[in-house]
Amino acid sequence: MSAGDGSCDISKTKAENAAQHEPATSVHDPLREASFSSDTVNATLSNGFFSATVNGKKASVKRLNANFYEIRGNGFVISLSLDENGITDASWNKTKGREHGILRVSQK
Numbered sequence: 001m002s003a004g005d006g007s008c009d010i011s012k013t014k015a016e017n018a019a020q021h022e023p024a025t026s027v028h029d030p031l032r033e034a035s036f037s038s039d040t041v042n043a044t045l046s047n048g049f050f051s052a053t054v055n056g057k058k059a060s061v062k063r064l065n066a067n068f069y070e071i072r073g074n075g076f077v078i079s080l081s082l083d084e085n086g087i088t089d090a091s092w093n094k095t096k097g098r099e100h101g102i103l104r105v106s107q108k
Contacts, residue, residue, distance in 0.1 A: 031047070031048055031049050031082075031086075032047055032086065032107055032108055033045065033046055033047040033107070033108045034086075034087055034105060034106065034107045034108070035105075035106045035108075036078060036090050036092075036103040036104065036105055036106075037103060037104050037106075038092065038101050038102065038103050038104065039101075040092070040099070040101060041054060041055060041076055041078070041092050041101075041103070042054075042055055042056075043055070043059070043071060043076075043078055043092075043103070045061070045071065045080075049061055049063070049069060052071045052073070053073070054071060054072075054073040054074040054076050054078065055074045055076075057073055057074045058073065059071050059072055059073025059074065059076075059078075060072050060073060066082075067081060067082050067083065068080065068081055068082070069082070072095075075094060075095050075096065076092050076093070076094060076095065077092065077093045077094075077095060078090060078091070078092045078103065079091050079092075079093075086107050087105050087107055089102075089105075090102070090103040090105050091103060
């Protein structure tokens, strides 16, 4: 009776049928919430990469392509590289001058 159409199989017990329809315990999401830190800059990025802060002030998020985002705000540009597992690298540059550095990434 069950040919992959989502219906119950009458040859299985009630517990076996219920087990086959259990929801996933976690969903893989490379765009999950993250925070970035260094001695110079601290930034946060909300889940879904829609809003961000840089040193406590609201910043804008720009998607350059599927694997690269930028956060701009408070005199900084933060560059983010992603892969299928999440953020791989993050760095910062000042909008004026040549100061730059690498950020520690913490994804939740």
